[in-house]
Amino acid sequence: MGPLVVRLQAGPIDVETETRLLAQGRPDVGAIVTFTGLCRDEQGALSGLELEHYPGMAEAEITRIAEEAAQRWPLLGIVAVHRHGLVTPGEVIVLVAVASSHRQAAFAGAEFIMDFLKSRAPFWKKEHRADGAAGQWVDAKESDEAALSRW
Amino acid sequence: MKIVYFAWLRERVGVPEEAIALPESVRTVGEAITYLAGRGENYAYAFERPSVIRAALDRKHVPLDAPLGEARELALFPPMTGG
Numbered sequence: 001m002g003p004l005v006v007r008l009q010a011g012p013i014d015v016e017t018e019t020r021l022l023a024q025g026r027p028d029v030g031a032i033v034t035f036t037g038l039c040r041d042e043q044g045a046l047s048g049l050e051l052e053h054y055p056g057m058a059e060a061e062i063t064r065i066a067e068e069a070a071q072r073w074p075l076l077g078i079v080a081v082h083r084h085g086l087v088t089p090g091e092v093i094v095l096v097a098v099a100s101s102h103r104q105a106a107f108a109g110a111e112f113i114m115d116f117l118k119s120r121a122p123f124w125k126k127e128h129r130a131d132g133a134a135g136q137w138v139d140a141k142e143s144d145e146a147a148l149s150r151w
Numbered sequence: 152m153k154i155v156y157f158a159w160l161r162e163r164v165g166v167p168e169e170a171i172a173l174p175e176s177v178r179t180v181g182e183a184i185t186y187l188a189g190r191g192e193n194y195a196y197a198f199e200r201p202s203v204i205r206a207a208l209d210r211k212h213v214p215l216d217a218p219l220g221e222a223r224e225l226a227l228f229p230p231m232t233g234g
Binding site: 037060093117123139 | 155157158207210211212226229230
């Protein structure tokens with residue numbers, strides 16, 4: 001495998017720069033699948049999301065998931081970057097970019113990492129309401145947990 | 152043992168982390184939750200639905216029936232909502 005980059009950051013994620021790293025000097029890379037998860041405003045109801053995380057465990061858990069993906073598919077590089085702190089609508093919350101020689105492994109690897117990241121990486125979202133009212137913690141979806149069983 | 156809380160568990164308990172000397176009889180994560188729930192109103196509220204609680208020992212996910220063993224840090228939190 002090539003680079004395996006896992007990072008948490010409080011500032012904006014530069015998708016192009018992060019993704020370029022995977023192809024640089026790697027003529028064996030034939031496919032890069034990029035997933036970006038964005039903050040929604042829920043029809044104007046939200047001014048943002050506060051992302052709480054478990055320092056130390058969050059990076060370690062994403063790394064474990066990425067390493068598992070690298071064992072299952074012939075991947076040539078993985079970049080996973082996740083925001084913490086306040087994120088506003090339209091901003092990228094998470095970037096997962098996976099490189100391989102061919103698209104099938106890159107698609108599968110990216111989907112696998114995202115499925116596990118959703119339910120296993122220790123992050124929690126709290127809503128910031130646009131009207132200033134107290135925001136709620138976002139509930140986990142049962143469909144996210146169910147998505148793991150197909151792997 | 153160091154116990155850390157996240158998200159609404161942290162808000163309900165009222166502190167992000169604390170050091171608690173658990174009784175000898177508390178051997179598993181689930182038993183620790185039951186013990187904590189008896190420490191006061193805020194704890195009872197935080198742990199009113201034990202089945203939704205997720206746990207990690209020394210920063211690795213564990214099921215609620217996992218033994219505490221020699222772990223130094225127990226983290227308790229709601230289901231995760233990252234990504």
